[in-house]
Every structure is written in C-alpha cells, then in structure tokens.
Amino acid sequence: EAEVAQSPRYKITEKSQAVAFWCDPISGHATLYWYRQILGQGPELLVQFQDESVVDDSQLPKDRFSAERLKGVDSTLKIQPAELGDSAMYLCASSLDSYNSPLHFGNGTRLTVT
Amino acid sequence: QKEVEQNSGPLSVPEGAIASLNCTYSDRGSQSFFWYRQYSGKSPELIMSIYSNGDKEDGRFTAQLNKASQYVSLLIRDSQPSDSATYLCAVLPGGSYIPTFGRGTSLIVHP
Numbered sequence: 001e002a003e004v005a006q007s008p009r010y011k012i013t014e015k016s017q018a019v020a021f022w023c024d025p026i027s028g029h030a031t032l033y034w035y036r037q038i039l040g041q042g043p044e045l046l047v048q049f050q051d052e053s054v055v056d057d058s059q060l061p062k063d064r065f066s067a068e069r070l071k072g073v074d075s076t077l078k079i080q081p082a083e084l085g086d087s088a089m090y091l092c093a094s095s096l097d098s099y100n101s102p103l104h105f106g107n108g109t110r111l112t113v114t
Numbered sequence: 115q116k117e118v119e120q121n122s123g124p125l126s127v128p129e130g131a132i133a134s135l136n137c138t139y140s141d142r143g144s145q146s147f148f149w150y151r152q153y154s155g156k157s158p159e160l161i162m163s164i165y166s167n168g169d170k171e172d173g174r175f176t177a178q179l180n181k182a183s184q185y186v187s188l189l190i191r192d193s194q195p196s197d198s199a200t201y202l203c204a205v206l207p208g209g210s211y212i213p214t215f216g217r218g219t220s221l222i223v224h225p
Contacts, residue, residue, distance in 0.1 A: 031211075042118075042202055042215035043158070056212055091157055098211035100146040100165065103204070105157040 002026040006092050006106035014114055018080035021109045024073070025094030031055075032069055033103060034077050035091040043091055049075065050098055082113045116141040116207040120216035127223055133190040135201050135219050140184070143208020147179055147186045150202040152218065158202055161188070193223040 005024040013019045025032050030051055035043035046065065048055040052072040060067065064083070069075040079086055089110050093103040117140040127133045135149075146165055150158035164170045164177040164186065176189040186205075190197055200218040207214060 033213075035215075040122075040217070042120075042217040044215075045212055048212060050211075089157075100163075100206060102148050102160050102163045103158075103213060104160065105150075108157040110155075 004092055004094050004104055004106035006109055008109055009107060010110045010112075012112045012114065013082050015084055016081040018078065019082050019111065020079075021077045021090050021092070021111075023075045023077070023092030023106060025075075025092070026104055029094035029096055029104075030072075031095045031098040031101075032075050033093040033095075034067055034075070035093065037089040037091055037108075039088075046077070048098070055098065079111075082111075084113050087111055087113045116144075116205075116210070116214055118203055118205050118214050118216040120201075120203055120219045122217055122219060124220040124222050127193050127221070129193060129195060129223055129225050131193050131223075133193045133197065133221055133223070135188040135190075135203075135221065136185060137187065137203030137205075137216055138185045139203075139205045139207075139214075141205070141207040141210075142181075142184060144181075144184075144205045145208055146206035146213075147177070148204040148206075148213070149175075149177060149186075149188045150204060150215075151197075152200045152202055154199075161201075190221075193221075195223050195225055197221060198223050 034046040047057040095101040203216040
C-alpha cells in the first residue's frame with residue numbers, strides 16, 4: 001500500500017536554530033497537509049496545499065514558520081528560529097482531493113527543542 | 115469556530131467487550147466524518163470513513179452517524195488488548211476543506 005513519506009523521524013535542536021521537515025505524499029494525491037500535534041491533544045492544521053497552492057495557512061506562525069510545495073508534489077516545512085514551545089509531533093498527510101477524501105498520514109517527525 | 119468534541123477518557127473495557135466511542139461536532143453542515151486510531155508515539159491511521167446517516171460496518175468496527183443530533187460514534191466489538199490506543203474523530207465541516215480533529219479518546223482494553 002502506498003504511503004506518505006516523512007523525514008526525519010526524530011529531530012533534536014537547540015532553540016534559535018533552524019529546522020526543516022520533508023514530506024512526499026502518496027502519488028496522485030493533490031492535497032497535502034501539515035499538522036502539529038502536542039501530546040494529549042488532537043492534530044491542529046498548520047497549512048494545507050492544493051497542488052502547489054496554499055489553501056489555508058491561517059494557523060501557521062508566519063514569523064517563524066514557512067512551508068512550500070513548489071512542484072505540487074513533495075513539501076518542506078521550516079521553522080526558524082525554533083522555540084521551546086515548538087516541541088511536538090509534526091504530521092504530514094495527503095488526500096486524493098480536499099472535498100471528502102480521508103487523510104493518510106506519514107509517520108511524523110518528533111521535534112524536541114532544548 | 116467549528117469544534118469537534120470527544121471525551122478524553124480513558125475508557126477502560128475488558129477484553130471481549132464492546133467499546134463505544136463518541137464524538138460530537140458543532141457545524142450542522144458537516145458532510146464527511148472519519149475515525150483514526152493512534153498508538154502512543156505513532157501517527158494516526160484511518161479506520162473508517164462515513165458520509166451518510168446510519169451504520170457502516172467493517173469487520174469488528176461499526177461507525178454510526180446521526181446528523182440531526184450531530185454526533186458520530188465508533189463501536190469496537192470483541193475488543194482486544196491490541197485495540198488499546200487513542201481514537202481520533204475528524205470532521206470536514208460544510209463549506210470547508212479543512213478537516214478538524216477532536217482531541218481523541220484513550221481506550222484501554224484489559225485482559
């Protein structure tokens with residue numbers, strides 16, 4: 001079964017450093033999502049792409065976070081500078097479309113900021 | 115703000131029992147509903163999707179949707195210790211392309 005690929009699986013960084021996460025969605029999936037999940041809470045959307053266009057980034061802290069999906073396939077999420085409160089699981093998901101298709105998640109990146 | 119509410123639990127059931135997990139949502143126009151299972155430290159995995167009122171069965175899992183009462187539930191029959199996980203409810207609100215997740219219900223199945 002096709003999977004969403006994410007890397008790295010784990011990342012430890014010091015505050016004020018830059019960090020980047022990569023995601024490759026399931027082939028043919030037009031919609032890509034980045035979610036952040038804090039322990040004990042549900043995933044919260046950071047940014048949603050439809051092909052290469054941003055559909056929603058209203059919850060993305062744009063002073064430090066950026067996301068791109070230049071060719072409408074894989075995507076990168078960057079944090080610069082990282083803060084202690086950014087420690088969380090960062091989840092990438094993709095879906096066939098954004099209308100009613102379920103999301104398929106990658107393994108996630110566990111970020112620890114020290 | 116469109117909300118999805120779940121009891122955080124934990125819900126504890128004995129092995130072999132039926133586990134019932136509930137989710138309510140605020141947006142009456144919501145059309146698509148999903149249940150995910152998430153093991154500790156892992157990412158969510160899709161269990162079921164449901165779009166119409168009524169029941170939908172898949173193996174030991176049954177999703178139930180009642181749009182008039184704005185709730186969706188997941189029943190797990192013959193619960194096994196391997197079902198112990200957090201179950202996330204996700205809703206696609208009407209007129210929105212952004213799936214919203216509840217905080218999840220922790221299920222513990224004890225032998």
